Amino acid sequence: MNLEEYQGVWVFIEQNEGEIEGVSLELLGAGRKLADKLEVPLAGVLLGDGIRQLANQVIYYGADEVYIIDHPVLKDYRTESYMKGVILLAEKYKPEIFLYGATPNGKDLASAVATDLSTGLTADTTMLDIDLENRLFEASRPAFGGNIMATILCKKHRPQMATVRPKVMKALEPDQSRQGKIMEETISLKEEEMRTKVLQIVKDVSNTANLADAHVIVCGGKGMGDYQNFQLIHEFAKTIGASVGGSRDVVEAGWLPHSLQIGQTGETVTPKVFFAIGISGAIQHVVGMKNSEIIIAINKDPNAPIFDVATYGIVGDAMEILPKLIEQFKQVLKTSGGELSYV
Template sequence: MNEHEGVWVFIEQNNGDIEGVSLELLGAGRKLADKLSVPLSGILLGMEIKSLAAKAISYGADQVYVIDDPVLKDYRTESYMKGVIMLAEKYKPEIFLYGATANGKDLASAVATDLSTGLTADTTMLDVDVEKRLLEASRPAFGGNIMATILCKKHRPQMATVRPKVMKALEPDNGRKGKIIEEKIELSESEMRTKVIKIVKDITKKVKLAEADIIVAGGKGLGDSKNFELIHELAERLGGTVAGSRDVVEAGWLPHEQQVGQTGETVTPKIYFAIGISGAIQHIVGMKNSELIIAINKDPNAPIFDVATFGIVGDALEIVPKLIEQFKQIRIETGGEVSYVGKI
């Protein structure tokens, strides 16, 4: 395993731009590579995508391996797997990170199988044991009740998929220099067993939790679904988006696409209200990187207060109506948009 060296990040691209999770992973990968004193490499596959390599370098990569070929125009497991495996067998990375997107998870599992190595899925924390050169990939386990750190001691590369929004991208440095290494794939369209006929965009009206600046989330501490209407009212007053804990979704108070947590969405809003949410690990991993967290709970020892910026101990059914009234009084019109300022 001594021949394996370097940290790699799969650079997922769509519609001519790099996915946000890949930029976040370059930030995380930069920290791991610096600890190990090895280069950080981006792996970029597609058609007419060489120009994106400079962006990956500006976000922390030392070098980018590029395979630019018409057979890679659209994502397909077979073609992308062959390209990645060819690079991995030739250059032998020590650590290989992928975004936990639909394509990232599909590709990572296929590559791990072919390379006979381990893969930690849906990782929420990354670190490295420098002395033993082991990737420490942590994720909630047993229904979110504990954090498990998973090691791959006997095989390389050590691989993990990482959920979007749990890592932070570096500030881009457009003056940063790096190396672009072009490779070719020995695969023609006629050899492909699948073909992309048409790509249909998702046009369903789902709640875009990941894009929300203000999220008002409620938990089972509100008592019943009728009381949960306070969450909707506060969110409407703030111009925010409603979310909930897993218990709320399982009780049928909200649809699954509005769940925050390990088995739901990972979010990083500017303001996150956690109302009647105790703060199980399963939930916290999905919202802990919010800029400002305001927690309301009867239990002064609730774990949610450990990650909260501001905490209010008390009955949410008494506190939330007062908040709604206060926000009514401090509404400010700014350029056609409504924003709210004040202290809780």
């Protein structure tokens, strides 16, 4: 393989019913930084049916180029059809780096493409960088239960590929004055040749709060001691109108369901305000909340790693501090008409 033939940073643009998924816009922001370091173009890869109008949005969010395959068979995501489209583009234009969102579809597609192209794939990455001296893509993720950060390289194969968790990267502000190159490719696909059919799409109608969309989160850890003490987390969250989350230890203890776990093996969140209460600050947890706008930590250990990422820290026993905070917020709510503003 002649590695010098491969140039450019690509982002797979995942779309659903004509709406671009947020993680793809976040990856355009991350891809922009990588492309600028390498001094190469950033391209978005857009597949679907009737999706040409989305190309300009991809450019507004940082892409220099957009590769489009618009075909009726690509209306709904299927591994077989999407893999054929992506491989057609990758073999023709030879990208150096290819990023995908770590969504169910993104992870499925990336693994299938990596297998067919005989290249490497780093899953669930949380940090991306470039080793300019050796022109290598550095994809980092927590390893060994979150105790270390592992940086993974793909030295001998291209493209270098990674899936990136939603909410880890930040999208750029869209710039509608940006202009780019749009290239449309054709592909031969026949519905009758597809081995799978989409019969029905069932949307999630769960009433469970989506932590990824929450503006304020109160997250408790094993430092709360036991299930009874953890009820203070619920009471505090209810008082300030926040969502409740927990660390892996809390979920494993049965205090919260897995859907409310925050961290590498749970949800990644970026709220305006994140309360980390009784949480030590292990890497495995921090990667899931470090991009919160304001982090307020409460821990009785002054040397807890959580204070390294906290905006504000309170050293003390959460079981003594939380009741006082609850009372104070109730007083504030009385004087503010029953509403809190998080600007």
